[in-house]
Amino acid sequence: MTQSEADRTELDPAELAARFQAERTRLRSVAYRMLGSLSEAEDAVQESWLRLQRADAADVRNLSGWLTTVVGRICLDMLRTRASRREDPLDPGTSEVHVPDPVIRPVDPAQEVELADTVGVALLVVMDTLAPAERLVFVLHDMFAVPFEELAPIVERTPAATRQLASRARRRVQGATAPSGTDIARQRVVVDAWLAATRVGDFEALLELLDPDVLLRVDAGGGTASTLLRGALDVAKQAAFYGQLASGSYAALVGDTLGLVQAPRGQAVAVLAFTFQDGKVIGVDIIADPPRLAALNIPTP
DSSP: OOHHHHHHSOOOHHHHHHHHHHHHHHHHHHHHHHHSOHHHHHHHHHHHHHHHHHSOGGGOSOHHHHHHHHHHHHHHHHHHHHHHTSSSOOOTTSSOOOOOOOOEEOSOTTSOOOGGGGOOHHHHHHHTTSOHHHHHHIIIIIITOOOHHHHHHHHTSOHHHHHHHHHHHHHHHHHHOOOOOOOHHHHHHHHHHHHHHHHHTOHHHHHHHEEEEEEEEEEOOTTOOOEEEESHHHHHHHHHHTGGGGGGEEEEEETTEEEEEEOTTSSOOEEEEEEEETTEEEEEEEEOOHHHHHTSOOOOO
8 A cells, every 4th residue: 555545544533633643743843933923833733633623534645744734824824814913024123023932941952852942033033024925935845845836826826936935035034144153152151141241230241242233122012112222332231221130040042042031039021032143142032021921831940
């Protein structure tokens, strides 16, 4: 029996559920890259399970590919709904601030890292500026190797036009996210120096860590005014001002780089995601929205 014939064999509910569970981690990775939200990614995966239950599984030739396509369609609809609430996609240079959900892990090089855990906050921020169709083809083709011929019907374009969408998205992403050039050991030195400088309000030491054009985004949520600052002087002043939070801070892997969790009384009040370039901090993305922090499953030190 061929693999195609095996996939067409009727599955009982328990076997179907087991096969879906085997796909869940990968599907969550797809949805997380598409949406930049852990809770929305989980919602999209759960919706794909509901659609699978309503479908005739015996007619599904390739369950993995079918589920990937379904999750892609669900995420595309969610992105379009999100975009309809604002006139244009978010631009990192605008005053409107949104920091995507990071995956946060303890600093443990021996820990097995899931696929979703390798996405950096800086990349997700840039991907938020893409149109929904651009984001879908970029994620599914460039990150998950889905052929353009399979993506074209989802975005209602020809394969050639779909290829152009991916190319345009790729240029925008590559133009805005340079390689870090800073290994984990060097990142740890910078993060430790940041903590030491903020604890004593050492403004000059903070300046040494920052790129002159560093960009800081603070997503406070809850109706609180968010912050967008550019330039080492302003970012250093902000960091020094909040130095009292450093006493309860600890390093963690935030997305794909080292960052900080600020927990002055054992309760996380902010998560800092750093973007590094050549040993300097070129970006600081901060989540200080209590409901979002509570949903991030932040590890204790």
